[in-house]
Amino acid sequence: MDINLTITLNEKLYLRNPEESELGKRILEHSIILIERIGFEAFTFKKLAFEINTTEAGIYRYFENKQRLLLYLVDWYWSWQEYRLMQETRNVEQPKTKIMTAIRLLATRVEDDISTGHINEKLLHDIVMSEGAKSWLTKHVEADNKDKLFQPFKDLCALIAEFITAYNPRYAYPFSLSSTLIEMAHSQYYYMQHLPSLTDFGHHKDEDEIIRFLEQLVFGALDSQAKEK
Amino acid sequence: MDINLTITLNEKLYLRNPEESELGKRILEHSIILIERIGFEAFTFKKLAFEINTTEAGIYRYFENKQRLLLYLVDWYWSWQEYRLMQETRNVEQPKTKIMTAIRLLATRVEDDISTGHINEKLLHDIVMSEGAKSWLTKHVEADNKDKLFQPFKDLCALIAEFITAYNPRYAYPFSLSSTLIEMAHSQYYYMQHLPSLTDFGHHKDEDEIIRFLEQLVFGALDSQAKEK
């Protein structure tokens, strides 16, 4: 069986659709590798062009600038996570199980998914953790938001918020809890790796601990609310 | 009464201590104003120099680069928040009240504190929300961490973790809960302002709602744990 997963993103993210050409796919593939290796600040289109034996101008035909390319990658990641979550919660009855599945998918180190040829999900996961926030922490958030450039993140957030509401319809903050969960799954992992004293996962660096922390956090909030009301 | 609050920070943050000269203080004052106005990406030492009628080279005598200056400002902010929190929890007996004070201080929009002449805390609060993460999301986090450049954040995190442990000694994740609380107090506020559909604070934009969300989150986690064990 040869399944090929293609994720289609908002057209405003690019000048020319990178999924529709060989060069485009090489740009995606190697931008992930290069950003992961040298970091987004040091990453330039010139360096990327050198890596894939094309020219700087060639890359500018696909993406307006490196910020847009990053946003493309980040959106791709959130779309992929939402897809995975929908897959894994299909046919699941219990809202509790759905939420636990979400936590597991978000907080577990990603392995490369072979069904998406040129995208290395493992590296992309690292990029989203260490660079992802830079895609919305800008002076043009609101303009980008109007252009729906954060839609994949919002969709994922809304999906998990649905699970939350299904679990406890009286809980007052399903969206905030959902965005907190998504953000913390990534940033606690980052802290565990780089600033462990901000966590309790010390140096054994066990991601299962993050899962337990998040489960306890989420269900603590959801179950106590049920009691209080 | 003329109280003057001076916060002393890690010497590795700067080349020349900006608190010790008039020019240094003007750099701090106007970097806050300018970063808040144009954003960290567009901010340059040349533009700052123009604002305060000095030269680019003059600013480079104080800070190695703009990233270090940002880290200085962010560290200043966390030191100030820790100071405020210690002030406001002194003589408070109940751990629960201490935690609620922490939540209130972190999640309430800051007003300018006149006791610190050249620092506008209100603007600094905005900067920490929208640019703060960029100070640790770098390829040199670990080197910076070895140089203790994140100490103020860690200290604040540890202080709140103490309150948490005092409230419930059996809770397993005081540091992670503390860092989650600090981060969410800022990022839920940012979302409320710029990406409200990630929250439940819609468009009335009421920070008291964030406080209630955080209280319910934190005490939900802390109280349910007590039950389970």
Added chain:
DNA sequence: TTTAAAAGATAGTAATACTATCATTGAAAA
């Protein structure tokens, strides 16, 4: 076979992120 889009090659510009050097000032030490 033509033709038009994509890619390659090359050049150029303004801004950024610095470093270096030398002159001037101003306040404390001699």
Added chain:
DNA sequence: TTTTCAATGATAGTATTACTATCTTTTAAA
């Protein structure tokens, strides 16, 4: 009072970044 020395100011210069423009060649469909 003079010296002196640190801080600042003024100016220049460099490598890199972040683009834009143009012209040619390749490729793939009409």
